[in-house]
Amino acid sequence: MTSSDPLVARLRAALGDKAVLDDPDVLDAHRNDHATFCTAGVPRVLVRPSSTAEVAEVLKAAGAFGVPVVTQGARTGLSGAANAIDGCLLLSTARLDRILEVSVEDQVAVVQPGVVNAELSRAVLAKGLFYPPDPSSWEMSTVGGNIATNAGGLCCVKYGVTSDFVRGLEVVLASGEVVRTGRRSAKGVAGYDLTRLIVGSEGTLGVVTEATLALRPAPEAALTAAATFLSIEDGIAAAAAVMEAGLQPSLMEFLDGPTARAIQDYRDMGLPADIGSLLIAQSDRGPRAAEDVARIAAICSEHGAVEVAEASDAEESRMLLEARRLVNPALEPLGTTLVDDVAVPRSKLVALLRGIAEIGTKYDVLICCPGHVGDGNMHPTVVFDRNDAAAEARALEAFGAVMELGLSLGGTITGEHGIGTLKARWLEQELGPVGLDLQRRIKQAFDPGNLLNPGKVLQPF
Template identity: 70%
Template sequence: MVDAALAELAAGLPGDAVLTDPASTDAYRHDQAGFCPAGTPLAVVRPSTTEQVRHVMRVATAHRVPVVPQGARTGLSGAANAVDGCLVLSLTRMDRILEIDPVDQVAVVEPGVVNAALSRAVAAEGLHYPPDPSSWELSTIGGNIATNAGGLCCVKYGVTADFVRGLEVVTASGELLRTGRRPAKGVAGYDLTRLLVGSEGTLGVVTRATLALRPVPEAALTIAAVFGSAADALTAAARIMAAGLRPSLLEFLDSPTVRAIQDYRDMGLPGGARALLLAQSDRGPRAGEDVAAMGRVCVEAGALEIAEASDAAESAMLMEARRLVNPALEKLGVTLVDDVAVPRARLPVLLEGITGISAEYGVRVCCPGHVGDGNMHPTVVFDRGDPAAAERAGRAFGAIMRLGLSLGGTITGEHGVGVLKRDWLARELGPLGTRLHRDIKAVFDPLGILNPGKVLP
């Protein structure tokens, strides 16, 4: 059966589109979530057209072979990890920007387009695609859609789902589904587009997306506020948002994270800071007034120092420092990245609880985050090759998710569920929510071949 499936698969694809040599397929086994299990694929398939994706799914359905869709494998939850005997469906060859329409302010793209490439292409047309995950130089639009990715600017502009107008999707059986619409308005029928965004490849394979664009933001100003305590910084962030200010970015770095970034690369960050708050306004002539108001809030909350970037280059340097968080922390050891989001008013309680969890389990926890929307990334760091440390890290990770749920939050704000948080999803959804998720999965994928073992427990 395996030989027959591979022969049928190869018959409808270019010669270099199917990889079976383990030396070639091994790199496709997992994403960046090193803590998650990954299986051995039967083959890696690299289609370049929608019709080729349909062929793959028809063969997979006929032979009951599981399929794991993949983008650039920058995910942090194991959602793109292979399962034994699967076809890994790598979509990176489908990387064309098909259209940029300045009148309707939309772009039509294939799933393998890299986020930063799209951002630069639309900027050349005077337009802006706001979702900007830290992995934007590597991650693909298809992967961003699969996880409903956020990023640094989502505090003002929203997450990926807020910019997906419509999708072309290949179903598990190889049929072609088109959802959504091109115009800015349209409410006909159930919102299948929103259902598919964030489904992590478990309901269908996205082969084309129509994305909403915005005008290019005006010139931005950025400030960095240094605090003597993390609690003061989190209080300042909550007050900035409560005051009705609309920062285009509001980011938090705790003391261990600041030190890790500075050790990784000299970015001029204050080594003695107990916490750092980065705030930005992109309102051009009004940005100065905005950052001054945010600075006053920070001072009232106990900021020790306020530094304003003097030009675009300094602003870009501060943003680059924030984007270096993941590689900087990875230099410290194995990282297990959490992704809880809680109401902003509960952020000080969350951080206090994380500090206690760190002490209880004897692990280091660094805690950066998109504090403007309550989405924190407590990252458990432990030594490589130490099974006892890995076990403690796993328990600390679970304790952080339990804490986030107890504060009225969620187990993931933007990284998705994948394998890493699958067993926690049922706790958040409850019995009825879990049952409805399973029912929806069965409608889209009755044979259960699409990314099995992901998302649902």
């Protein structure tokens, strides 16, 4: 297949016709990640390389023509980082989807970026190992996308986030050069930590083509407890007491009253109409899990829980977790959503949630707030009617006010979703002018032509 576009012709000569797509309908279908509220441009071409060498050829071609490159995984992100910009080259990692190695002896996996998180988890579990990072999108999101945003998940409270498990990377730079960062060994401090610099960079510094990931022994069987409270304050106090007791839950999730009521309206979960908050906690300590769950339940009762349920087996645990997993589908019928992910010190959670309620009242919008209460990472979600211009304007103001609130409480504008385009204008407020300038200089060192995901994370420089 020939093309009048010289860039497309060069790419097809290097990668073959099937790996290079410029059909307008295909391109339109790949313009957005899940942050559909964020602006997306019209891409020039979509390329699906299947090797590091092909990725290098793609970046060399893009550089030769001065065409910006937006790298995409499964496009499950929530900040617009994978959204197309006008005239860009979309580089999909979908064909870089092999698990290259799982080593029981070294407790590492070597994978390509297109491997789906859940597929990796199941593959290592078959060998008695565990890859802890588990974003809610784990059945769809890829390891490369998780690395790009430094994704978290439900298990972060005990095990940490993606960066805690990335030991080394293979990265193709904007020049087409290939660099390997980090190492396979558990320890190593030679030079600057380029691996951690790449993790969370949202495709602005290079294209990850291989990752060496640390694994852990598979966890023991887990059990779950769930408790309902009449107020936000009681639920947060109970969560704090669980953490202070040293129980190390493998999961601890929180739903505020508006979120719980939306779930109850969506599906009858037996939640009371006057619910103020719902706390769900889990222990994965096998034979000791029942004792942990009993202690969690007792702590919840001591802090005013109206009702407490303790699972006795895996099926009951799954049922108790169902409410948390229904958050997104329960909110969808209510309108368009702007999903935030501020994180604050746990001691500031009550102030955060009170402030969010006040912001909702001030701007006359519904704000639901589920989140990972164990590590202070909450997901205030502004719900509004996108067909109502006034409601949309109020929603955007409320969204910004929530981030301002998080910062004022010593927190961050993003705990795990990343900056993308959605939050770029608030970045300087968090980092300060010197910090932001330093980040821009790092970007220039990696990508002097500003071709890798330009305008994402950092505003144009």
